[in-house]
Amino acid sequence: MSRKKWTVQKLNKDLASTIAERYSIDPLTALLLTQRGFDTFDKLDEFFDDSEEWIDPFLLPDMEKAVERINDAIFDGERICVYGDYDCDGVTSTTILYSYLEAQGADVTYMLPERERDGYGLSNQVVDRIAATGTKLIVTVDNGISAVEEAKYIKEKGMELVVTDHHLEGDELPDCVAIVDPHRNDWDCPFEDYAGCGVALKLCCAMEGSNEEVMQEFADIAAVGTVADMVPLVGENRKIVLYGLRLLNTYRKPGIEAILEKAGLSDKTLDSTSISFGIAPRINAAGRMGTAERALDLLLADDPYSASEMAEEVNVMNTQRHTEEDKIFSDAIAYLQDHPDVAHLPILVVSGKGWHEGVLGIVASKLLERYLRPVIVLTDKGDLCKGSARSIEGFSIYDAMNSCRDMLNTFGGHELAAGMSIKPELLDEFRVKINEYAYENQSVYPETRIDCKLNPAGLSLDVLDSIRMMEPFGTGNTSPVFGLYGVVLDSVQGMGNEGRHKKLTFHKDGTYTQVNGIFFNQPEFPYQRGDKVDLVVTLGRNEYRGNVSLSVYVRDIRPAGSDDDAMAASEQLFDKMLAGRVLSEEEVDRLTPDRSYFAGLYRYLKANEGVPYSAYEYIHKKVHPVENALTPLCKTQVTLLAMRELGLLTTDDEGRIRIPNQEAKVDLAEAPVLQKLHTNR
Numbered sequence: 001m002s003r004k005k006w007t008v009q010k011l012n013k014d015l016a017s018t019i020a021e022r023y024s025i026d027p028l029t030a031l032l033l034t035q036r037g038f039d040t041f042d043k044l045d046e047f048f049d050d051s052e053e054w055i056d057p058f059l060l061p062d063m064e065k066a067v068e069r070i071n072d073a074i075f076d077g078e079r080i081c082v083y084g085d086y087d088c089d090g091v092t093s094t095t096i097l098y099s100y101l102e103a104q105g106a107d108v109t110y111m112l113p114e115r116e117r118d119g120y121g122l123s124n125q126v127v128d129r130i131a132a133t134g135t136k137l138i139v140t141v142d143n144g145i146s147a148v149e150e151a152k153y154i155k156e157k158g159m160e161l162v163v164t165d166h167h168l169e170g171d172e173l174p175d176c177v178a179i180v181d182p183h184r185n186d187w188d189c190p191f192e193d194y195a196g197c198g199v200a201l202k203l204c205c206a207m208e209g210s211n212e213e214v215m216q217e218f219a220d221i222a223a224v225g226t227v228a229d230m231v232p233l234v235g236e237n238r239k240i241v242l243y244g245l246r247l248l249n250t251y252r253k254p255g256i257e258a259i260l261e262k263a264g265l266s267d268k269t270l271d272s273t274s275i276s277f278g279i280a281p282r283i284n285a286a287g288r289m290g291t292a293e294r295a296l297d298l299l300l301a302d303d304p305y306s307a308s309e310m311a312e313e314v315n316v317m318n319t320q321r322h323t324e325e326d327k328i329f330s331d332a333i334a335y336l337q338d339h340p341d342v343a344h345l346p347i348l349v350v351s352g353k354g355w356h357e358g359v360l361g362i363v364a365s366k367l368l369e370r371y372l373r374p375v376i377v378l379t380d381k382g383d384l385c386k387g388s389a390r391s392i393e394g395f396s397i398y399d400a401m402n403s404c405r406d407m408l409n410t411f412g413g414h415e416l417a418a419g420m421s422i423k424p425e426l427l428d429e430f431r432v433k434i435n436e437y438a439y440e441n442q443s444v445y446p447e448t449r450i451d452c453k454l455n456p457a458g459l460s461l462d463v464l465d466s467i468r469m470m471e472p473f474g475t476g477n478t479s480p481v482f483g484l485y486g487v488v489l490d491s492v493q494g495m496g497n498e499g500r501h502k503k504l505t506f507h508k509d510g511t512y513t514q515v516n517g518i519f520f521n522q523p524e525f526p527y528q529r530g531d532k533v534d535l536v537v538t539l540g541r542n543e544y545r546g547n548v549s550l551s552v553y554v555r556d557i558r559p560a561g562s563d564d565d566a567m568a569a570s571e572q573l574f575d576k577m578l579a580g581r582v583l584s585e586e587e588v589d590r591l592t593p594d595r596s597y598f599a600g601l602y603r604y605l606k607a608n609e610g611v612p613y614s615a616y617e618y619i620h621k622k623v624h625p626v627e628n629a630l631t632p633l634c635k636t637q638v639t640l641l642a643m644r645e646l647g648l649l650t651t652d653d654e655g656r657i658r659i660p661n662q663e664a665k666v667d668l669a670e671a672p673v674l675q676k677l678h679t680n681r
């Protein structure tokens with residue numbers, strides 16, 4: 001049960017109290033804001049700015065040229081095609097611009113790429129399809145900045161191109177009428193972090209010549225795309241989402257209402273979480289499993305009946321997406337369990353046949369959460385493997401791929417998420433090479449950032465109410481994370497499917513207030529009543545039949561007072577050994593258990609059968625409560641492995657430890673892991 005390293009943000013109480021006073025806000029909220037870098041009055045003024053003043057859209061590059069060319073097309077009756085993308089941002093961007101142009105009386109159509117057939121962005125085959133519709137002007141949304149070749153082809157075909165995008169520019173810009181992209185290097189934008197739909201929204205405002213009506217009409221859709229695309233929810237993005245949520249909570253377009261009904265959220269007050277867990281996954285599912293245009297039609301729907309039918313289709317695609325994702329996830333885990341040599345490398349590279357391309361990125365994220373290291377998941381299509389990668393802050397998976405570019409057919413992306421393709425016969429060599437890169441470059445360990453420590457007795461609806469003014473939460477402004485240190489578990493109760501979720505009751509010594517928390521997806525939970533633990537929690541608002549109550553979501557748990565640095569270093573050393581790296585004398589000593597160590601652990605397990613095998617941190621702390629920091633965790637990991645190899649320990653179907661009766665004497669030194677330790681020296 002690997003765990004992220006916990007870091008507690010430094011507190012600046014003086015600044016926080018100044019802020020609390022100046023803005024008349026709760027001191028805790030003030031503290032949380034300073035923690036997140038909102039530490040000057042300028043930044044805070046902007047954060048709390050709820051005026052309806054918007055940034056002048058003409059401050060975005062080429063906006064004037066874009067507006068002029070599109071207006072000409074409308075005036076001359078030229079056909080315009082809005083070309084978007086298959087993800088939620090691309091679909092919402094298309095919805096906004098297409099609806100706006102249609103309302104202006106333009107002869108407008110739209111097109112979205114199909115993920116498997118077309119891939120992302122413009123391509124010559126897409127241009128051909130657009131040309132066949134009689135289009136004179138293509139306006140891209142959420143893509144186009146890198147369409148250098150396609151821009152030439154569009155010209156050859158006698159069409160013109162306006163690009164609106166929010167991605168970073170490459171070595172060359174496409175040659176076209178206008179490129180509206182806030183990230184352009186030759187331009188200084190007052191705000192750069194718009195999603196694709198934010199840029200589309202600004203274009204509509206520019207065409208309209210005023211903001212108010214456009215915002216009133218489309219901020220709801222823009223809020224959905226902005227939250228879904230995980231751009232930072234600060235500056236104007238924050239304003240768009242706040243405004244959009246206000247709209248969503250007063251009046252809903254038929255498509256949005258139909259999706260919310262499918263998600264069971266239609267009678268709830270919506271926040272950014274409702275978008276990221278209720279709306280966005282369903283819109284994305286259409287692009288992943290079928291055609292994104294279905295989701296687009298749904299957002300454009302103007303009657304509840306057809307909206308409901310389309311929402312059902314999209315919902316079915318979302319269920320298929322779930323099934324596919326679960327299947328690939330468990331296939332990948334089974335593969336890693338059978339291949340410890342692969343599972344203990346610093347970058348996990350897993351592939352399978354028949355894996356659905358549209359969900360590889362989600363599976364990579366889930367594997368990363370479980371194995372706490374960068375992951376590349378590929379589907380083997382016979383002549384080519386195509387894959388998605390996810391990484392940890394501080395380790396650029398793009399750079400890692402770049403170091404192996406000779407072997408790759410294609411690759412692209414960013415520090416934390418990238419895609420690639422490679423010939424299947426090169427995959428093993430690629431795994432070795434990209435891991436060499438990882439060994440040579442600084443190893444990272446994922447962190448859980450705790451905003452501040454709290455006494456569990458202090459958790460209340462009041463706290464929740466006071467932090468609500470920081471909403472909407474999401475990328476760049478996450479829901480506050482609290483550390484509850486040294487609490488005692490009073491009860492642990494399984495809930496849901498086979499008890500995989502855990503309901504915990506706990507209190508802190510000296511206070512009698514008991515707190516309930518829920519910890520989702522913990523089938524391998526080893527902790528019991530009476531254990532002293534540290535918890536990481538976030539808070540939520542639970543609305544049931546008009547009653548509002550506080551929900552405490554447990555995000556992580558560890559034995560009280562664990563030393564995270566020692567643990568991280570120890571786990572990495574264990575991995576290094578299993579991956580067969582050369583070890584120093586000192587490292588071998590840290591890993592090798594002696595006879596009494598072995599015996600102590602064996603006695604504990606015999607008395608406590610049924611602890612999950614993966615709960616080595618828990619076991620370690622139980623066996624060595626005092627010298628925790630002195631005796632490295634990896635020694636416990638080695639000992640468990642040796643016992644397993646020698647048949648002194650087995651695991652049942654649920655991965656829980658069983659200790660068979662032992663008749664014959666066993667020789668410790670016989671365990672392959674201990675022999676390997678000596679040869680790796």
Ligand SMILES: [Mn+2]
Nearest residue numbers: 089142196229
């Ligand atoms: Mn986007």
